[in-house]
Amino acid sequence: MTEQNHALADADSFDPSASSLAGHVDQAVMDELLSIRSSIDNIDATLVYLLAERFKATQKVGVLKATYKLPAGDPGREAAQIARLRRLAEEAHLDPAFAEKFLNFIISEVIRHHEAIAEDHQATIAQA
Numbered sequence: 835m836t837e838q839n840h841a842l843a844d845a846d847s848f849d850p851s852a853s854s855l856a857g858h859v860d861q862a863v864m865d866e867l868l869s870i871r872s873s874i875d876n877i878d879a880t881l882v883y884l885l886a887e888r889f890k891a892t893q894k895v896g897v898l899k900a901t902y903k904l905p906a907g908d909p910g911r912e913a914a915q916i917a918r919l920r921r922l923a924e925e926a927h928l929d930p931a932f933a934e935k936f937l938n939f940i941i942s943e944v945i946r947h948h949e950a951i952a953e954d955h956q957a958t959i960a961q962a
């Protein structure tokens with residue numbers, strides 16, 4: 835999404851019928867598109883809630899790891915989880931390469947958070 839589109843799509847004023855196609859396609863086609871998009875809207879909202887819950891859990895892991903000076907990353911856990919999610923993706927007819935890329939993207943952000951938590955923890959200890 836471009837900066838300009840981002841400004842237009844303010845979360846508080848979400849217009850489910852917003853579209854650059856408005857006025858350019860047949861109304862019946864537009865109605866069908868909007869009907870499908872209502873499911874996409876629910877799924878995207880669910881994804882945000884799911885990710886928020888996941889980051890709440892990994893935040894706790896970050897604090898635990900910082901407290902006990904454990905490394906941010908756990909390659910053994912990552913490999914096991916990636917293999918599992920690739921299998922689940924195949925069963926669900928989702929591209930397993932995409933599932934792996936998506937998980938790696940999330941995990942790299944989690945590791946960044948873990949490192950920041952560990953730095954804060956060390957700074958707090960140094961001050962005491």
Ligand SMILES: O=C(O)C(=O)C[C@]1(C(=O)O)C=C[C@@H](O)C=C1
Binds near residue numbers: 907912
């Ligand atoms: O389970 C952990 O140890 C985590 O830190 C969480 C998590 C993840 O986001 O799934 C992140 C980093 C690790 O490399 C492995 C897994």
